[in-house]
Amino acid sequence: MSETTGVATAADGELFHVRWIMPEGFFELPTEAEDIDELADELIGLAREIQPRSTPEMQYLWAAMVGSTYDELVDAGVQYAGFVVTEVDDVRCTANVSIALADLPDEARFSPVEGIARALRALGRGEVEELSLPCGPGVSWIGSRPAAVDGSLTPSGEEEPFWTSFINVQVPLSNGTAVVLEMSTPTMEGWDVFSSMFAGVCRSLQLFDAAGNPVDSKGRPVDIADAADVADVADGEESAE
DSSP states (O other): OOEEEEEEEEETTEEEEEEEEEOTTOEEOOOOOSSHHHHHHHHHHHHHHHOTTSOHHHHHHHHHHHHTTHHHHHHTTEEEEEEEEEEETTEEEEEEEEEEEEEOOGGGSSSHHHHHHHHHHHTTOSEEEEEEETTEEEEEEEEEEEEEEOGGGSTTSSOEEEEEEEEEEEEEOTTSEEEEEEEEESOGGGHHHHHHHHHHHHHTOEEEOTTSOEEOTTSOBOOHHHHHHHHHHHHTSOOOO
16 A cells, blocks of 8 residues: 655645655655654664664664755755665665755745746756646756765765766645655666656645645645545556565
8 A cells, every 4th residue: 555644834824735645665764853862763773674684783874874864854844755675677776755845935936837947947957847737737857966975984984976866846836835846866777667656656746725625736626536536546656666
């Protein structure tokens, strides 16, 4: 079974509940730890779950590497972060998926889709297109970017650079915020599987008002049957398991 999860976003006096469906096989990173010690314990527990045959030292290094990214997650407004590890054509592949909430800049509020697309194209990195999702219009951004693992976390003791490819989808809401969904992977062998999976996550995005009624990204009511159909379609998407 796929997992339904969600968050709430409120701005300009208008509340949206945001829900989506994740495929099977994803491990969710902890996001509600009360302090750094609790976070460390939860990450080490997760490391033991996904790497049961690894040494305690390797499990600790993995937890430390993931923990070192949490400041970036908080700064980006990430509400959900998860990852999957699978084999594609006998190659071990991994992908990360995050869901974030962000405030729209003032210059993008009058025409948010066009404003987001214009800002992303100005970066000059990757392909930017406007798209239509069941919950409303949005913008997709597909590209790649450099990253590096800190030397303190690598066996060689040296910083190890690598490239990640990503799909970033942004859906502006009528309350001046945007839902930002992103899939990234350093293993291009799994790109087709992961991009298909991520398309299902994006199509599963559902919005509800403060009373729990389904609405579109402009806050307009939508038919309950249509909202249910979106969930059914997403639940049938290919899993990256």
